Amino acid sequence: MSENVGRWLRDEIENAILSYEFAPGERLDETVLANRFGVSRTPVREALMQLDAIGLIEIRPRRGAIVIDPGPHRIYEMFEVMAELEGLAGSLAARRLDKASREAITATHSRCEQSAGAGDSDAYYYDNEEFHKAIYAASRSDFLEEQCAQLHRRLRPYRRLQLRVRNRLSTSFSEHCAIVDAIFAGNGDEARRLLRTHVGIQGERFSDLVASMAAR
Amino acid sequence: MSENVGRWLRDEIENAILSYEFAPGERLDETVLANRFGVSRTPVREALMQLDAIGLIEIRPRRGAIVIDPGPHRIYEMFEVMAELEGLAGSLAARRLDKASREAITATHSRCEQSAGAGDSDAYYYDNEEFHKAIYAASRSDFLEEQCAQLHRRLRPYRRLQLRVRNRLSTSFSEHCAIVDAIFAGNGDEARRLLRTHVGIQGERFSDLVASMAAR
DNA sequence: ATCGTCATTCTTGTATACACGAATGTTGAC
DNA sequence: GTCAACATTCGTGTATACAAGAATGACGAT
Structure with a gap:
């Protein structure tokens, strides 16, 4: 578990995407992820933000995040x-x-x-x-x-x-x-x-x- | 003002950095930024997170963000x-x-x-x-x-x-x-x-x- | 006088509450 | 039966409250 929950989540979700656990095109629901990892939505959002910057997911304003299908x-x-x-x-x-x-x-x-x-x-x-x-x-x-x-x-x-x-x-x-x-x-x-x-x-x-x- | 405050702030802070308003090495205080732009700390943190991913700043866990001096x-x-x-x-x-x-x-x-x-x-x-x-x-x-x-x-x-x-x-x-x-x-x-x-x-x-x- | 230790304060990290827009399902009209 | 308009619901976006670690300053010992 990395230094803070946000970065840990980023790695965790990144791995899940790279191992196709989260399929390309799939929608990532913040609340669902928060429950799954036993944290609040705040660090989940931070993780998603970073993944968006890396280019693994796309965050469409007000419409949630989806896994990018290259x-x-x-x-x-x-x-x-x-x-x-x-x-x-x-x-x-x-x-x-x-x-x-x-x-x-x-x-x-x-x-x-x-x-x-x-x-x-x-x-x-x-x-x-x-x-x-x-x-x-x-x-x-x-x-x-x-x-x-x-x-x-x-x-x-x-x-x-x-x-x-x-x-x-x-x-x-x-x-x-x-x-x-x-x-x-x-x-x-x-x-x-x-x-x-x-x-x-x-x-x-x-x-x-x-x-x-x-x-x- | 972009679609959401977070992205707007990202652009705003990015410009401030690129125009040397925020000098390299300078510490970026979340509360100060939040007050300056009249928003809460939440979108400020989101913006900083993105700038970190881009490589313009560095977020040291529990120790705040500093502008990178290339x-x-x-x-x-x-x-x-x-x-x-x-x-x-x-x-x-x-x-x-x-x-x-x-x-x-x-x-x-x-x-x-x-x-x-x-x-x-x-x-x-x-x-x-x-x-x-x-x-x-x-x-x-x-x-x-x-x-x-x-x-x-x-x-x-x-x-x-x-x-x-x-x-x-x-x-x-x-x-x-x-x-x-x-x-x-x-x-x-x-x-x-x-x-x-x-x-x-x-x-x-x-x-x-x-x-x-x-x-x- | 200097260094180390402890307490205080300040800032970040996380959770929760609330607001607002989008998606969806229902109802009514054609 | 189909489509459109509206209401409801659900999820994201933002603010605020709370917790915990790091920086700072004061006090005491050597």
Whole structure:
């Protein structure tokens, strides 16, 4: 239970949305939520406000809050932006790499290698996140790091779906290898290019995503 | 006065912060704000919550809200990300340009030409905004458009400072010309490259910015 | 004189009460 | 039977009251 009820509720409701417990399009009734969590409406409203700012729900004045349904097209757009930001992070990381960042990338990369080798999709999902976060941090740009982390978080559920696709694990890891090489070689342009294609969802990978979304 | 007091207050306080009426580092007392705007603390808290999510203030639990002081370095980082996003918008615009977007860009571009020719810095400041927004819209990516608009808004005060620098008006406009040419020619890579350097603040332009910030 | 401890005060965090607009169901007319 | 107007209900928006933690100042000890 976080420092105050409002933030705790924000996380709680956010998780519920990201895990599809609250379905896209569903209306979130303040009183119902307040009862469910055993608090008053005030912190519930604060939590909803924050979720609105993050973009997970939409608060229509006097008409309540509904869970936003991004839809395949918008998700594609979000990945498109994510790819661009990660590309920037990679190119900066290649230029500014220091010892600590290098070690962090190496560590998370080898953890990815283990889980990919073991074919453990869930473990890879987690290690992959850490790997990407290490690259954000290596960019040495706090603002970029924050933006990347925020968008990464919002795309989390779809990324998870992606990993389920056959062979994606080993493909993803070999792409990681090339990315690490480029960054460690100080080749910013190459790191940018590789990360862009690694993160972006083009062609059949997009159809795969849509298919797995439709499957739920 | 917007649809509800909370959002109105958000805009009101946001403007006060962006216009330096509330100085960076300053503490924002809920009761004081409530009295000042003649409302209760409830909508004030809602507004502060939203500003926290936007990143303009920081709410420290049980210790009140303070206006964030980005500092030159972080502002540089924000421009760096802005440059990247605008570059993406430009490259997408070049690929996806349709009649309506083409006309919107042409219209705003020629308005920039007028105000730049007249040496009217304030008018150019406004027309320039519209020009960039036209490019965001031309990208045909709603998410990217929103992200660009949000960051653009947050960088507004510093952009204004930049334009004060000698000769920046005509330099900016000639860069616009090249950008328009690249987009209309369908040359996405060129548009991206030009926008990145147009938006970014490298070298002496960064020192200029820091200098004008220190001058206040 | 300085530092630590305790009490007081002030501000934030949460709950509750009230007001107002939107949604909905009912009744009547065509 | 269908549609429209009105009344009622329900939920959001705002204000106020209360609780609890943090900042501040005074007092005492070293």
